Amino acid sequence: MKNQYKTQLVKILKIEEEGSESKLFTIKAPKDFKFKGGQFIQVSLPGFGEAPFSICSDPNQKKSFEICARKTGVLTSELHKIKKGESVGIRGPYGAPFPIKLVEKRDLLLVAGGLGIEPLRPIILEILNNRKKYQKVQLLYGACEEKDLLFSGEYEKWRSGLEFFLTLDKPKDISGNLPKKWKCQTGVVTDLFDRAKIYRNAVAFLCGPPVMYKFVIKKLKELEFKDEDIYLSLERRMHCGVGVCNHCAVGSFSVCKDGPVFSWERIKDIRGAI
Amino acid sequence: MLLLNIIVRYFFIMTIIELRKFIDFLIERDYLVWTPVKKDNFVNYERLNGSDNFQFIGEAPFYSFKNFLVPCEETLFNYKKDELTEIDNSKDQVIFGINPVDLKALVLLNHIFEKDPWYQGRMKKTLIIGQSLIPKEPEHNIFHYKYEEDVLEHLQFDIFIEVQKGVFNTKYFFYTGSEKGQKILDEYGYSEYENIQFAGPIKEEGQDKNMIKYRDSLKNNYKKELWEKDLGTKCIECGKCSAICPTCFCFDIKDQPDLKNGAGERKRTLSSCFYSDFSEISGKYKFLNNTAERIYFWYYHKFVKIPDEFSIPGCVGCGRCAKVCPVGINIFKVLSELDNNEESIQDTIS
Numbered sequence: 001m002k003n004q005y006k007t008q009l010v011k012i013l014k015i016e017e018e019g020s021e022s023k024l025f026t027i028k029a030p031k032d033f034k035f036k037g038g039q040f041i042q043v044s045l046p047g048f049g050e051a052p053f054s055i056c057s058d059p060n061q062k063k064s065f066e067i068c069a070r071k072t073g074v075l076t077s078e079l080h081k082i083k084k085g086e087s088v089g090i091r092g093p094y095g096a097p098f099p100i101k102l103v104e105k106r107d108l109l110l111v112a113g114g115l116g117i118e119p120l121r122p123i124i125l126e127i128l129n130n131r132k133k134y135q136k137v138q139l140l141y142g143a144c145e146e147k148d149l150l151f152s153g154e155y156e157k158w159r160s161g162l163e164f165f166l167t168l169d170k171p172k173d174i175s176g177n178l179p180k181k182w183k184c185q186t187g188v189v190t191d192l193f194d195r196a197k198i199y200r201n202a203v204a205f206l207c208g209p210p211v212m213y214k215f216v217i218k219k220l221k222e223l224e225f226k227d228e229d230i231y232l233s234l235e236r237r238m239h240c241g242v243g244v245c246n247h248c249a250v251g252s253f254s255v256c257k258d259g260p261v262f263s264w265e266r267i268k269d270i271r272g273a274i
Numbered sequence: 275m276l277l278l279n280i281i282v283r284y285f286f287i288m289t290i291i292e293l294r295k296f297i298d299f300l301i302e303r304d305y306l307v308w309t310p311v312k313k314d315n316f317v318n319y320e321r322l323n324g325s326d327n328f329q330f331i332g333e334a335p336f337y338s339f340k341n342f343l344v345p346c347e348e349t350l351f352n353y354k355k356d357e358l359t360e361i362d363n364s365k366d367q368v369i370f371g372i373n374p375v376d377l378k379a380l381v382l383l384n385h386i387f388e389k390d391p392w393y394q395g396r397m398k399k400t401l402i403i404g405q406s407l408i409p410k411e412p413e414h415n416i417f418h419y420k421y422e423e424d425v426l427e428h429l430q431f432d433i434f435i436e437v438q439k440g441v442f443n444t445k446y447f448f449y450t451g452s453e454k455g456q457k458i459l460d461e462y463g464y465s466e467y468e469n470i471q472f473a474g475p476i477k478e479e480g481q482d483k484n485m486i487k488y489r490d491s492l493k494n495n496y497k498k499e500l501w502e503k504d505l506g507t508k509c510i511e512c513g514k515c516s517a518i519c520p521t522c523f524c525f526d527i528k529d530q531p532d533l534k535n536g537a538g539e540r541k542r543t544l545s546s547c548f549y550s551d552f553s554e555i556s557g558k559y560k561f562l563n564n565t566a567e568r569i570y571f572w573y574y575h576k577f578v579k580i581p582d583e584f585s586i587p588g589c590v591g592c593g594r595c596a597k598v599c600p601v602g603i604n605i606f607k608v609l610s611e612l613d614n615n616e617e618s619i620q621d622t623i624s
Contacts, residue, residue, distance in 0.1 A: 003391045005527070005540075009356055046353035047538055049529045051556070072556040087356055237555050239527045244386060246524040247545075247552060249575060252582035271496065271570075272561060 004242050007044040007089030013064055015084050020147035022070040023080055024056075027090070029065050036097030037122030038233055038261040041067070042241045044089035048075045052238045052256070055093060056118040058125035068118050068150060094241045095260050098123055098205045098231055107136040107199040111216050113189050113208025114143055117150050119233050119260075120207050128161040137162040138196055142189030142212075144169045149182065165192045190215045198223055205261075206232040213274040217264060230264035234273070287466070288446040293435070294325035299462050300368050301325070305401065308342060309370040310335035322370070330371050330437055332407040334414040334592055338376050338520035339369045343383060343396055344544065346517075350392060350527070351540040358540065363392060368401040374421050375414070377404050377429045378590040379520035381475045384430055385584050386523055392542075401458060404434040409592075416606045417484060417591035426451070427473040433459065434470070475586045485587040488577040491612040500611050506566025508601050509548070515595035515603075516546035521576065521588055524552075547571045573608065 014026035035041075035055050044050045051073075057066035069076045082088065100123060108127075112120050120139075127134045139162055143149050146168060158164050166184040185195065189212060204220055206213060213232055220230055236248035236255040243257030251270035253259060267273040288296070300307050301322065310331045311320040318336045322328070351358040372380070380402065387393035406421045426434055432455030436447040448467035450456045459467055476482075516522040526545045531538035545552060548568050553561040562568045580588030589605070596604040 001391050001394055002389075003360055004389055005350060005391075006360065007358060044358075046356060046358065046540070047529050047531045047536070049540075050527065076556070089356060089358065235555060236561060237553050239525065242389070244390070244523075244525075245527070245545075246547075246575060246579075247526075249571070249579060251574070252579040272567065 005091070005240070007042075007050075007091045009087045010090050011087050012082060012084055015082070018068055019070075019150050019152075022068050022150060024066055024068045025079075025082075026057075026064050026066050027088070029063055030090075033062075033065065033093075035059055035065065035093040035122075037100060037126060038097035038119050039093040039095045040119075040241075040256075040260065041090045041092035041094065042238075043067070043075075043079065044091070045075055045078050046089070048078045050239070050241075051075045052094075052241065054119035054233075056121040058129060059122050060126065060129060068115075070115060092241060094256055096258065096262075098233070098261050099203075100126060103135065103137075103203050104133055105135065107202035108134065108138070109198060109202045109204040110137065110139040110141075111189060111204060111206045111208065111212075112139070112141045113212035113216075114148060115150070116207035116209070116212070116233070117141055117143075118207075120205060121151060123205060124158060124162070128157065131161050136199055136202075138199065138202075139164045140167075140189055140192040140196060141165070142167045142169065142187075142192065142208075146182070152182070155182070163196065165196045167192050188212075188215075190219050193219045193223075200224070203229045204231065206230065209235075210274045217274075227265040227268055228263050231261055232264060232274070233260045234262060234267075235260070288448065288464070289443055290329070290446075292464075293446050294328050296462055296464070297322060297325035297328055297370065300370075300401070300458075304366060306365060306367040307370055308339070308367065319369075330405050330407050330435075332410060334373065334375070334409040334411075334594070336594075337518065338379060338592065338594065339372050340379070340383070340520045340523075342367060342369055343380075343393060343400065344387070344523055347541055347543045348392060349539045350542050353529070353538055353540060355536045360391070361539075362395055364396040364399045366399045368403060370403045371405045371435075372402065372431070373405060374408055374425060374429065375419055375590050375592050376520055377402075377431060378419075378475075378586075379592075381428075381430050382521050382580065382584065382586060382588065382590075383523065385475075385586075401433065401454065402431045403455075404429065404431040406434070406436045413593040413596065413606075415591060416593050416609075419591060426470045428475055428477055430472055431455070433467075475584070481581075481585055482587055485577070485581050488587075488609060488612055489581050491615075492574055492578050495615070497611065500608070501570045502566040505569045505603060505608065506564065508603060509565050509569050510601055511548040511550070511565055511568065512600060513546035513548045514598045514600065516548060516572070517544070518594040518598045520590060520592060520594070521580075522546070524575075547575070577612075 008030050011028040012025055013028050016024045018024040036059055040052045040054050042050045043053055053067040055065050056068050069079050071077050071080050110120050127137055166182055167187050168184050206216055234255050238248045238256045239245040241256045243254040248255035250273050307322040308319045309322055310317050312331050317331050317333045348363050349361045351360055408421050409415045431451040434449040438445045450467050450469045524545045525542050527542050529538055529540050562571055576588030
């Protein structure tokens with residue numbers, strides 16, 4: 001029978017430094033590989049196991065896709081040693097994506113905290129590449145320090161197609177100056193709610209750490225966003241990726257299968273969801 | 275002997291002598307035959323090498339059948355550099371004499387691992403033979419489950435043997451629940467079985483009433499006192515309850531390198547939500563942060579998540595967890611606490 005745990009070997013086409021601790025891997029897409037923004041893959045490095053990574057590239061790009069990995073543990077350290085031309089095992093894509101169809105007719109608010117920008121980048125790129133298909137889009141992105149900023153080479157392009165607000169928690173660069181080039185402000189991502197004039201009746205896509213969700217959802221509720229218009233991506237430990245091993249259970253859901261993207265409506269009553 | 279055989283065939287019903295012959299037939303067919311055996315007042319599965327003195331045991335075995343189908347540890351793949359090779363761990367085996375309480379756990383495991391090639395491979399080579407003696411001890415049958423013939427169409431097995439104790443002798447009625455079961459009986463030369471078509475796990479009268487009751491209580495009425503004060507301080511997170519539970523199946527997948535360079539095994543090991551790294555993600559962040567959250571997660575999985583996913587309870591009521599708990603946490607008492615609305619301390623989820 002079909003083995004869900006079998007990985008496919010795929011070639012690394014390009015590796016770029018992204019921020020100070022992350023690398024962006026461009027990977028040759030297997031035949032018929034299709035994904036949507038918000039989905040993830042399991043990356044396998046025999047000897048080091050498997051770990052889930054959000055796919056962060058433009059979903060319209062068929063020949064390759066990208067993942068961005070920050071060096072935080074054993075597997076990611078090993079991944080950082082890999083060279084262009086070498087291969088990794090993958091399986092997936094898995095999970096429920098952000099409902100991009102929904103925002104063809106509605107304004108969109110994207111809120112990203114830290115690494116949370118990764119699964120939202122496919123949404124950003126899809127919108128920029130098909131700008132006329134979508135309505136007004138705002139992006140609020142908060143990172144801790146300048147060195148944590150991801151995809152900074154694209155910010156000008158992002159600004160050309162959407163309202164982009166950036167904030168840094170500790171904005172000072174090495175010399176102690178505010179890094180002007182980012183056009184950012186100081187503070188956490190919720191502070192941007194006071195600066196940006198948030199569209200009413202928009203749909204919100206969020207991705208960030210649990211603490212960000214608590215505060216952002218509070219802000220959104222103050223702005224009268226409906227629970228079913230708020231979508232957020234949950235992070236959990238995953239081993240199987242196919243809804244069996246139960247490490248990623250949130251209430252009666254498996255984040256790997258029923259999520260990672262959920263509407264707030266579906267999970268708001270679950271103890272410990274955020 | 276011939277005369278006895280004729281008499282038996284005349285009545286079409288197996289006696290203990292015939293039953294033992296059937297067991298010998300299975301052993302001769304090179305099946306590993308596992309059955310509950312009682313030794314020094316301790317009942318546990320053992321491998322049978324012959325049918326001498328075989329009797330069905332009415333008491334629940336200490337361990338369930340779980341590890342014959344979901345081993346504590348198994349190799350999924352061998353790897354060499356980047357290449358994974360799928361490993362087949364299955365062998366011909368018979369699990370002989372699973373009681374109806376434990377058979378309910380099999381229905382659940384079959385659901386959970388429906389797409390799992392290792393579980394399915396093992397099931398293909400395993401004969402599941404149930405029997406009707408339900409543990410009488412209340413601690414092994416906490417939902418007071420009764421054996422009635424109509425429960426059979428809601429259980430999954432290859433062969434089911436109904437034990438009817440008479441005044442002079444015990445008789446054994448045979449049912450089959452699969453083609454595999456029919457085939458083996460045909461090959462043995464016994465045709466007086468009745469086939470039962472699996473009608474799904476849910477009875478005609480609808481979902482289990484206890485299940486609905488406990489689900490509603492866990493979902494809608496968080497008992498802070500029970501989880502955080504009582505169980506959260508009592509439980510020592512040893513994970514014994516997970517290991518012994520016939521339905522606990524949560525697992526890890528990990529690589530184990532060989533001494534040879536670039537080679538090793540990708541393994542699956544049974545896990546427990548009581549272990550502190552169960553919910554840990556990159557950067558050491560955990561989603562289950564204390565004992566109270568972990569034991570709540572354990573109960574929630576069995577009594578809410580599984581019922582929501584499969585419409586059947588995630589607990590069969592065998593009581594093994596209570597028996598092995600070193601600090602005396604008794605699932606039956608916890609469930610009656612859930613059912614007790616008078617002293618509940620409601621806590622709205624913020």
